[in-house]
Amino acid sequence: xxxxxxxxxxxxxxxxxxxxxxxxxxxxxxxxxxxxxxxxxxxxxxxxxxxxxxxxxxxxxxxxxxxxxxxxxxxxxxxxxxxxxxxxxxxxxxxxxxxxxxxxxxxxxxxxxxxxxxxxxxxxxxxxxxxxxxxxxxxxxxxxxxxxxxxxxxxxxxxxxxxxxxxxxxxxxxxxxxxxxxxxxxxxxxxxxxxxxxxxxxxxxxxxxxxxxxxxxxxxxxxxxxxxxxxxxxxxxxxxxxxxxxxxxxxxxxxxxxxxxxxxxxxxxxxxxxxxxxxxxxxxxxxxxxxxxxxxxxxxxxxxxxxxxxxxxxxxxxxxxxxxxxxxxxxxxxxxxxxxxxxxxxxxxxxxxxxxxxxxxxxxxxxxxxxxxxxxxxxxxxxxxxxxxxxxxxxxxxxxxxxxxxxxxx
Amino acid sequence: xxxxxxxxxxxxxxxxxxxxxxxxxxxxxxxxxxxxxxxxxxxxxxxxxxxxxxxxxxxxxxxxxxxxxxxxxxxxxxxxxxxxxxxxxxxxxxxxxxxxxxxxxxxxxxxxxxxxxxxxxxxxxxxxxxxxxxxxxxxxxxxxxxxxxxxxxxxxxxxxxxxxxxxxxxxxxxxxxxxx
Numbered sequence: 001x002x003x004x005x006x007x008x009x010x011x012x013x014x015x016x017x018x019x020x021x022x023x024x025x026x027x028x029x030x031x032x033x034x035x036x037x038x039x040x041x042x043x044x045x046x047x048x049x050x051x052x053x054x055x056x057x058x059x060x061x062x063x064x065x066x067x068x069x070x071x072x073x074x075x076x077x078x079x080x081x082x083x084x085x086x087x088x089x090x091x092x093x094x095x096x097x098x099x100x101x102x103x104x105x106x107x108x109x110x111x112x113x114x115x116x117x118x119x120x121x122x123x124x125x126x127x128x129x130x131x132x133x134x135x136x137x138x139x140x141x142x143x144x145x146x147x148x149x150x151x152x153x154x155x156x157x158x159x160x161x162x163x164x165x166x167x168x169x170x171x172x173x174x175x176x177x178x179x180x181x182x183x184x185x186x187x188x189x190x191x192x193x194x195x196x197x198x199x200x201x202x203x204x205x206x207x208x209x210x211x212x213x214x215x216x217x218x219x220x221x222x223x224x225x226x227x228x229x230x231x232x233x234x235x236x237x238x239x240x241x242x243x244x245x246x247x248x249x250x251x252x253x254x255x256x257x258x259x260x261x262x263x264x265x266x267x268x269x270x271x272x273x274x275x276x277x278x279x280x281x282x283x284x285x286x287x288x289x290x291x292x293x294x295x296x297x298x299x300x301x302x303x304x305x306x307x308x309x310x311x312x313x314x315x316x317x318x319x320x321x322x323x324x325x326x327x328x329x330x331x332x333x334x335x336x337x338x339x340x341x342x343x344x345x346x347x348x349x350x351x352x353x354x355x356x357x358x359x360x361x362x363x364x365x366x367x368x369x370x371x372x373x374x375x376x377x378x379x380x381x382x383x384x385x386x387x388x389x390x391x392x393x394x395x396x397x398x399x400x401x402x403x404x405x406x407x408x409x410x
Numbered sequence: 411x412x413x414x415x416x417x418x419x420x421x422x423x424x425x426x427x428x429x430x431x432x433x434x435x436x437x438x439x440x441x442x443x444x445x446x447x448x449x450x451x452x453x454x455x456x457x458x459x460x461x462x463x464x465x466x467x468x469x470x471x472x473x474x475x476x477x478x479x480x481x482x483x484x485x486x487x488x489x490x491x492x493x494x495x496x497x498x499x500x501x502x503x504x505x506x507x508x509x510x511x512x513x514x515x516x517x518x519x520x521x522x523x524x525x526x527x528x529x530x531x532x533x534x535x536x537x538x539x540x541x542x543x544x545x546x547x548x549x550x551x552x553x554x555x556x557x558x559x560x561x562x563x564x565x566x567x568x569x570x571x572x573x574x575x576x577x578x579x580x581x582x583x584x585x586x587x588x589x590x
Contacts, residue, residue, distance in 0.1 A: 089516065096477050096517040116516060127585045128488030128509035137512065180518065183490055183510055228498035229521050230478045231555040249500070249543075251479070268471045268479075268553050288550050295448060295549040302447070303471035303553065306479075320447060320472050344474035362474070368514050371587070373475045373483035375514035398476075398515040 044336040048388045070400035088115035091401045094160045103164045103407040111145040112162035124369035135182040142172045165215035170195035173210045215409035216259040216276045246279045251306035254315045259410030285332040311351035318345040355386040358404045438585040448552035454575035465568035467560045468552025476513035487586040503528035504573045526562040526569040
């Protein structure tokens with residue numbers, strides 16, 4: 001794998017036309033938002049507030065699709081349930097929303113997912129949560145559920161971040177040590193193999209903290225953490241030791257439907273459409289450009305969150321200011337911004353068609369100790385953006401992860 | 411903006427008067443998120459009548475503390491080390507490394523620091539273009555990948571003041587407490 005010296009982590013020079021597009025990003029948004037794109041299927045309001053209605057059962061959420069609810073795989077509007085995890089919690093402790101906790105194969109038969117066995121018992125009001133350097137925290141695993149056989153099996157211990165391709169390849173990160181420890185870098189290697197039977201070969205050549213996000217055709221999108229930050233560089237891997245940098249200090253907002261381009265947040269204040277094959281930047285929008293985001297303003301987004309989705313010419317993403325809809329037909333412009341009543345917006349929003357999304361949201365806060373970050377009950381959410389209306393499913397405690405099961409791989 | 415800072419300062423000072431944590435355990439930094447990503451405040455506290463002024467600080471790129479890159483979770487952190495010339499890849503110069511944090515939903519936050527944007531020799535490197543990880547030149551620099559960030563400019567900077575507090579003590583800053 002190519003090592004990048006600090007000075008070489010600069011992006012490729014942006015062409016003159018692109019630079020103009022960046023500078024004019026806010027103006028483009030302001031002008032075009034009123035005019036409205038002529039060929040889009042259903043126009044959205046430029047600004048709006050999503051209304052919510054609560055339902056008591058999963059079955060009341062439309063459309064029906066597989067979900068993970070507190071360690072159970074739920075299908076058929078709640079009628080079919082399978083307990084998974086092998087006794088571990090079905091949560092993605094090491095990735096959070098950076099990578100889906102569970103992904104489904106194209107033929108809907110396989111579910112690859114993360115699980116977690118926690119060892120540490122924290123003391124929420126003590127400095128450092130009462131933990132000392134080197135204390136064992138927990139053990140992550142990657143597991144596979146085969147719906148055709150009903151069997152749930154362990155793929156690897158000390159592993160996390162499963163990514164399942166349309167051709168049935170499973171990628172994940174296998175750490176050097178099975179146990180995560182307090183203040184000890186948890187590094188490993190990317191492994192790839194046939195999901196059902198393996199074997200899993202190593203694609204990276206040096207240990208680092210990687211996150212395998214998704215497949216873009218035969219290319220594997222991989223984050224590599226910077227050693228002293230939660231920031232990551234984004235790479236495309238095409239085989240063992242074969243990779244190229246797509247963007248430094250970047251996370252994927254969405255992968256295009258054909259898998260040839262990613263829309264990424266770069267350096268927190270810039271969003272770019274990047275070609276997967278060679279890393280070329282096709283379009284860019286600076287979020288601190290004129291008219292887009294004033295410092296301290298809550299009305300426009302200052303940073304787009306990772307793990308949104310792309311359908312047609314639209315991309316949706318969570319942000320610090322609400323749910324953002326981007327239009328990427330010609331360049332990038334902010335089409336809509338929807339405020340939500342949820343504590344942290346709508347997480348992992350996924351467009352199911354031109355106007356509907358599914359995702360999940362934090363609801364009410366539950367105190368943890370006197371000083372610690374509260375826990376949040378959460379729930380599955382579906383929204384019709386044209387109608388600015390959402391439906392919220394049954395509430396679950398923070399630790400009982402509830403997610404729609406999708407797959408960002410293309 | 412000055413009015414806003416004054417307001418949050420008042421709120422933070424009032425809140426500080428209600429909460430006393432860890433002064434018996436040595437010097438600490440107190441950071442108030444103040445409900446914003448880039449208008450938080452930080453100060454040094456080493457006990458009775460031993461506090462610094464409040465300095466503006468920022469944290470994260472979003473307000474979900476149990477999500478990577480978002481602001482730092484509430485609670486107490488152990489300072490694992492302090493350096494005046496840290497030579498990291500993205501973070502350099504004067505830094506305080508904080509303990510990891512296990513969120514209530516199980517998400518593991520790591521690589522948390524108090525830092526600014528300067529080189530390992532405490533200088534500035536401000537080329538045109540981006541990224542400019544070692545240059546402090548705009549309010550946008552208060553955004554971070556989860557760490558607490560303070561300004562590097564002008565001189566003496568807020569970073570310099572926190573560092574001076576650290577070196578004015580008989581012992582190091584041992585804890586950082588994060589409040590809402």
